[in-house]
Amino acid sequence: MLDRPTLTAPSLAAPVRSGPEKPKLLSVEEAKALDVGTMADLFKEHINPGQFHFMKLLGFHKIKVERAEGMYYVDQNGRKILDFFGGFGSLAFGHNHPRIIEARRKFGEEGRHEIAIAFLSQYASALAKNLAACSPGELDMVFLGSSGSEAMEAAVKVAERASGRRNCKIVHAENSFHGKTKGVLSLTDSPLYQGEFRLVNNTVKVPFGDLKALTRAVESDPEIGVVVLETIQGGGGIIEAPTEYWQGVRALCDKHKVIWVADEVQCGFGRSGRFYAFEHHGVVPDVTALAKSLGGGKAAVGAMIAKRDVYMKAYGTPKTAMIHAHATFGGIGEACVTSIEALNVLYDEDLIGNAEDTGNYLLERLNAIKDKHPSLIKEVRGRGLMIGLEFQDFSRALPFALRPMVAMLDDKLKGSLSGFVGALLLRDYDCLVAFTEYNRNVIRLEPPLICGDEHVDQFCDALDALLSRGIVSIVKDFVKSQLG
Numbered sequence: 001m002l003d004r005p006t007l008t009a010p011s012l013a014a015p016v017r018s019g020p021e022k023p024k025l026l027s028v029e030e031a032k033a034l035d036v037g038t039m040a041d042l043f044k045e046h047i048n049p050g051q052f053h054f055m056k057l058l059g060f061h062k063i064k065v066e067r068a069e070g071m072y073y074v075d076q077n078g079r080k081i082l083d084f085f086g087g088f089g090s091l092a093f094g095h096n097h098p099r100i101i102e103a104r105r106k107f108g109e110e111g112r113h114e115i116a117i118a119f120l121s122q123y124a125s126a127l128a129k130n131l132a133a134c135s136p137g138e139l140d141m142v143f144l145g146s147s148g149s150e151a152m153e154a155a156v157k158v159a160e161r162a163s164g165r166r167n168c169k170i171v172h173a174e175n176s177f178h179g180k181t182k183g184v185l186s187l188t189d190s191p192l193y194q195g196e197f198r199l200v201n202n203t204v205k206v207p208f209g210d211l212k213a214l215t216r217a218v219e220s221d222p223e224i225g226v227v228v229l230e231t232i233q234g235g236g237g238i239i240e241a242p243t244e245y246w247q248g249v250r251a252l253c254d255k256h257k258v259i260w261v262a263d264e265v266q267c268g269f270g271r272s273g274r275f276y277a278f279e280h281h282g283v284v285p286d287v288t289a290l291a292k293s294l295g296g297g298k299a300a301v302g303a304m305i306a307k308r309d310v311y312m313k314a315y316g317t318p319k320t321a322m323i324h325a326h327a328t329f330g331g332i333g334e335a336c337v338t339s340i341e342a343l344n345v346l347y348d349e350d351l352i353g354n355a356e357d358t359g360n361y362l363l364e365r366l367n368a369i370k371d372k373h374p375s376l377i378k379e380v381r382g383r384g385l386m387i388g389l390e391f392q393d394f395s396r397a398l399p400f401a402l403r404p405m406v407a408m409l410d411d412k413l414k415g416s417l418s419g420f421v422g423a424l425l426l427r428d429y430d431c432l433v434a435f436t437e438y439n440r441n442v443i444r445l446e447p448p449l450i451c452g453d454e455h456v457d458q459f460c461d462a463l464d465a466l467l468s469r470g471i472v473s474i475v476k477d478f479v480k481s482q483l484g
């Protein structure tokens with residue numbers, strides 16, 4: 001056995017040469033000790049003053065998280081906040097899962113290398129192998145990156161090259177969300193996010209879940225080479241399409257040699273009760289993408305997974321291999337270790353099975369609450385632990401006399417009862433929920449996959465108690481919270 005060389009720690013002594021003077025920097029300890037007021041000031045001064053306005057509306061600006069464990073955040077006053085937001089699906093393992101923490105600690109102590117673009121990385125190779133093992137059919141070539149957008153950029157590019165049509169057109173769906181980097185922004189159906197940017201113009205938009213419209217588009221335009229669809233639309237407000245639709249998509253793409261990209265960044269990684277949501281429908285896309293919980297709630301990891309023949313058509317020769325090879329941080333060591341351990345925990349703890357069972361219980365309880373408050377809740381939908389709660393348009397639910405007051409607030413909350421409910425769930429019941437980009441009347445529930453029935457009960461009891469206060473008191477309490 002070879003002796004392991006001793007690694008010398010970097011010198012802590014002050015540099016002897018006279019470089020630039022150190023600017024006034026906060027230390028890690030000082031960062032940790034910042035109070036909530038200073039955090040808010042720095043956010044407004046250096047990050048995003050406009051966003052602070054929304055944080056204030058929802059009451060998020062008063063909270064400094066001191067710790068986070070399992071299903072809960074703990075704030076500066078020791079208050080435990082139940083996390084049904086789950087970082088938009090990034091926290092399958094809850095906060096700080098002990099096995100994931102331990103794997104990262106060990107990796108750091110062993111003094112391993114991080115960057116995977118010179119030498120081979122045992123960790124990047126193993127993660128790619130694991131992702132192939134979790135993926136059905138021939139989905140077994142993996143590109144590693146650091147975000148969902150990066151994974152989706154890789155997915156769209158591999159598909160374009162494999163389609164065999166130069167400058168091919170790409171179909172996407174109404175209300176789609178695929179990220180905000182410039183390529184996939186062109187496939188994200190939001191005038192707000194698309195802003196005034198110059199986008200790629202080879203896109204074709206069709207209604208989501210409408211096979212006839214998709215067929216018409218593909219059959220009338222031979223330049224279409226790629227179809228990009230979220231399997232469950234997240235930003236659109238938790239919208240699903242039936243099995244016949246997905247089977248039709250597969251058959252249509254096969255018939256016309258079009259590459260189907262399934263965006264599973266939000267709905268994948270076990271959240272729907274299967275590893276990939278498309279597995280509910282007995283179909284396999286040509287390319288898919290994961291991110292969010294793939295990083296175990298501790299690392300930024302995204303992955304594109306393609307069928308081998310698709311990948312080889314795009315980048316299979318030495319001449320084409322570097323066209324879209326990993327970026328600097330693709331396959332970085334500690335992130336890969338985190339994901340390897342995360343995938344193992346996902347199966348060891350049967351979190352996918354739990355997502356299905358606990359999700360069914362959550363749906364059952366939410367439907368009972370909807371039946372009790374039909375003037376407030378319009379629909380409960382979703383699958384596994386990816387659930388949408390759509391509220392009624394509250395202007396209709398409200399007594400006539402209160403409508404002018406609400407009209408005043410409409411501007412701020414875009415007419416959404418979900419904003420009122422979310423803000424009061426946090427303030428009065430210690431529950432955090434997520435909102436929805438394109439439909440302000442939908443609350444998204446994407447709790448960690450470690451969620452148990454007791455957490456469902458805590459959340460549903462809180463929601464029921466809040467809604468039982470009635471619309472007038474909810475609106476009045478919200479308005480008071482804004483004045484206080």
Ligand SMILES: Cc1ncc(COP(=O)(O)O)c(C=O)c1O
Nearest residue numbers: 147148149177178179234265266
């Ligand atoms: C379906 C889907 N695709 C892509 C993305 C982009 O992921 P990221 O924010 O990690 O870039 C998201 C993010 O919410 C998403 O929900």
